[in-house]
Amino acid sequence: GAVVSQHPSRVICKSGTSVKIExxxxxxxxxxxxxxxxxxxxxxxxxATSNEGSKATYxxxxxxxxxxxxxxxxxxxxxTVTSAHPEDSSFYICSAGGTGATEAFFGQGTxxxxx
Amino acid sequence: xxxxxxxxGPLSVPEGAIVSLxxxxxxxxxxxxxxxxxxxxxxxxxxxxxxxxxxKEDGRxxxxxxxxxxxxxxxxxxxxxxxxxxxxCAMRNTxxxxxxxxxxxxxxxxx
Numbered sequence: 001g002a003v004v005s006q007h008p009s010r011v012i013c014k015s016g017t018s019v020k021i022e023x024x025x026x027x028x029x030x031x032x033x034x035x036x037x038x039x040x041x042x043x044x045x046x047x048a049t050s051n052e053g054s055k056a057t058y059x060x061x062x063x064x065x066x067x068x069x070x071x072x073x074x075x076x077x078x079x080t081v082t083s084a085h086p087e088d089s090s091f092y093i094c095s096a097g098g099t100g101a102t103e104a105f106f107g108q109g110t111x112x113x114x115x
Numbered sequence: 116x117x118x119x120x121x122x123x124g125p126l127s128v129p130e131g132a133i134v135s136l137x138x139x140x141x142x143x144x145x146x147x148x149x150x151x152x153x154x155x156x157x158x159x160x161x162x163x164x165x166x167x168x169x170x171k172e173d174g175r176x177x178x179x180x181x182x183x184x185x186x187x188x189x190x191x192x193x194x195x196x197x198x199x200x201x202x203x204c205a206m207r208n209t210x211x212x213x214x215x216x217x218x219x220x221x222x223x224x225x226x
Contacts, residue, residue: 004158006158032212034212034213034214041123042218043121043203043216043217043218043219044159044203044214044216045216046213046214046215049212049213091156093158093159095214097212104149104161104205104212104214105161106151106158106159106160106161107158108157108158109156109157109158111156
């Protein structure tokens with residue numbers, strides 16, 4: 001299957017700082033990528049849809065000024081958590097499906113801990 | 116009520132058993148159905164993908180979709196300890212490519 005690479009896999013940051021997470025599609029072009037958030041023992045919740053060359057679409061309740069998404073190329077989307085707080089600590093996962101694809105392939109996830 | 120309901124488990128079975136995992140959903144517009152396996156602190160791995168109703172088999176895994184009942188299943192034959200993980204069902208409709216997930220069922224296969 002397709003490969004989606006996410007980096008870093010784990011990050012610890014101080015409260016008030018910003019953290020950038022990268023999501024790359026390694027062997028296909030992804031016009032659309034998705035960012036999910038997963039709390040312990042809970043399911044994945046969609047945060048936003050990242051569209052190459054245009055603004056991201058955020059789900060209801062997700063602060064777009066706090067979670068900045070940039071999809072500058074067909075193989076890279078970034079999520080920046082700005083002014084992070086302890087309640088932002090979570091597991092963030094990206095996915096991509098490629099043009100016309102129906103399956104979604106996921107990155108390895110990033111565990112963010114804000115202290 | 117959640118759009119997708121899934122029993123969280125944990126489900127514990129002996130090695131070699133047949134495992135049945137299920138999800139129900141309420142959105143009749145869902146057309147694409149997937150099962151993912153997620154190991155602790157890792158991203159989900161696609162196991163099975165089915166479009167609309169019917170069965171699909173891949174090795175020890177069989178996925179079933181019954182759209183009339185809004186019910187999907189994943190069967191694992193000859194379960195192995197390495198199958199121990201959380202299994203997530205996911206689905207979407209034609210017009211929206213993002214997935215709606217169940218809460219996941221944690222499976223433990225005892226050697």
